[in-house]
Amino acid sequence: MIRLLTVLFAIAFFTLLITQLVSDKGRRSLVLALRSLWLHKLRAMLSVLGIIIGTLSVITLMAFGEGSMHDALEDIKRQGATNIIIRSVKPPDDSSTTRRTRIANYGLTYADYERFLTVNSIVRRVPMRIFPQEIRNLERKHNGRVVATLPEYVDVNTIDLACGRFLNEDDDRYMLNVVVLGSKVADRLFPFGDPLGQSVRLDKYFYKVIGVLRDRMPTGAAGGTSSQSAEDFNNDVYIPLHTCKVRYGERIFIRQPGSFSGEQVELSQVTLTVADMDQVRPTGAVIRDLLERFHQKGNDWAVTVPLDRLEEAERAKDRFTRLLAVIASISLLVGGIGIMNIMLATVTERTREIGIRRALGAKRRDITMQFLIEAVVQTSVGGMIGVVFGLGCVFLIPPLAQWLFQAHLPAQVNVDSIFYSVLVSIGVGVVFGLYPAWKASRLDPIEALRHE
Amino acid sequence: MGAKPLPIARVIGLVKNYYLESVVVRALRGVTLNFDEGDFVALMGPSGSGKSTLLNLVGCLDRPTEGSYFLGEEDVAHLSDDQLSEVRSRYLGFIFQSYNLLAQYTVVENIEVPLLYQGCKLTAETRARCVRLANLVGLADRLDHRPMQLSGGQQQRVAIARALVNDPHVILADEPTGNLDSRTSDEIMQLLTDLNRAGKTIIMVTHENDIAAWARRVVRMRDGQVETDTRTEARPGGLPVPESSPAIQASLGMPSP
């Protein structure tokens, strides 16, 4: 609706502009407007300050809104828009069993994993066991994480191989001791050589390196308000799930260093893929129901639907847009009044000129157009200056924020916003220039000629 | 002599009142005058006698309270504002006491202004015409100067060139030499006389007898009425119309559209 209106307005304006520019009269007015603008640079600058600030803030805020939206979208894409992620979560430390045994027994089970099969919108299930593990190569060691999973892992996560290959069916079926290294692990353990074909030690066993990944972007951090904290994948090593079961047993036992307590988990995470986008949220609800039914003793699981982040991002963008509307309209109002003020002063100042032009044959309409063109030239130049400064802010603020406060401020220039803000500045020129221009045209030629 | 040619401008019983809060100023109280083609009229009279008021009415800058005004065949006394603008841009040229050039424009651009408001396209041809006119008034080497860079006499010459550019029926001048010294005044008057000899109709307001002496006809006004209307012979040595210089004739011709 708004888009349609602005487009209509733009068309009307440009036809007007073209009819004006076709006549030499209009072109002269335009040149004169530019000349007098150049002559009174400071004055013009001050009078369109409101418009400069208005467009500047619109461009900048739109860019930040767009940037966080874009970040969220990218993040969702990385996590998979049709995925549902279920994690094992350590419940709050008040259950009596924990205190007695000092071993927390919680999380997703193989039984849960089988149960997900009953939900028929699910097309893929990828279980994962994730636990901290020291990874060694001779005397080098690195504290990373083991991710034991199926070859389908590549279908639910965007990963990039630097060399070699990822796990395959045979690795899993024959329970081979093979491993794919995350980029940081590879860097640490094999700083000088090619890790492919070498072996690394996990716990008591040696595993042959069959692939190395490129750097992976962490997910879940952007947008801030998400329930999970950022996951850094570059410390991970990947082994087949079955290999893990035989090497580490049915349950993963995690010792807390320096204490007698520990944790036992069967599966750390299951990522489900749903056939189609519309099914994601209903399926998420079904999964939650299912888990609630079978995990009566506590909240030892969490369901994340990446698509929910979209809503969050949209809300954030809405907030930005509302703020923007308020700031923009205030500053444009101020800018418009500034223009009207300066144009009224100009008309008084140039009363004699108006008289001369009238005597030489200018019609009222000619005078109106002349001053209107002048107002529009000022506001549109103001708008363009605002756009330039705004773009400057968009390109300067994120690196500055990163450098000064280590804050991640995503910004992305919105081309529409540039177009609209220039258009709106022109509109402000027309609306607020109309009254002074009309006033100029109503002057009596003789009175105007007599004016000193 | 043959039949008298139709007057180019006629005012009949022209009355102009200004209505102030309590009083009515009767600036013109029934003025009837004929202006022939090729006339060179000096309007004289004491201050406040209504010379400027009359000139403004003849110049279509204002409308009379009563009476009629024919410009050629057409009654222009009661035209609308826009129509008056049209008449001014087509048939009239103005020369003011204070030159009234547009400060932001160069000499040529100033001369072009009336053409703009006529709706002309500015072409190489119109530009050439403006340059010819600048040449005629002796400013060929000042085309790109601004009014601020010119002397009063030079500015008035630009104004004269501007008044000529639309090939007007009548040129109206309100004290054209009022701000100039006597030598420059004479130069300007010589220019106007040359134009008149080339066939231009000129109506000029002046206070000075010396200046009025250049004209062919002197109309004296008092209290908003015509007191005397005397035809003087043109200045000694003045040439009749057909013998004016071909250069001036050529400069004045409108380019064919």
Ligand SMILES: Nc1ncnc2c1ncn2[C@@H]1O[C@H](COP(=O)(O)OP(=O)(O)OP(=O)(O)O)[C@@H](O)[C@H]1O
């Ligand atoms: N806009 C106006 N409002 C009221 N009165 C006016 C106005 N213009 C002119 N008058 C009055 O009309 C009368 C004639 O004025 P006009 O300007 O025609 O005189 P003038 O003959 O040109 O005088 P001067 O030689 O001083 O220029 C004067 O009494 C003047 O006060």
Ligand SMILES: [Mg+2]
């Ligand atoms: Mg006067």
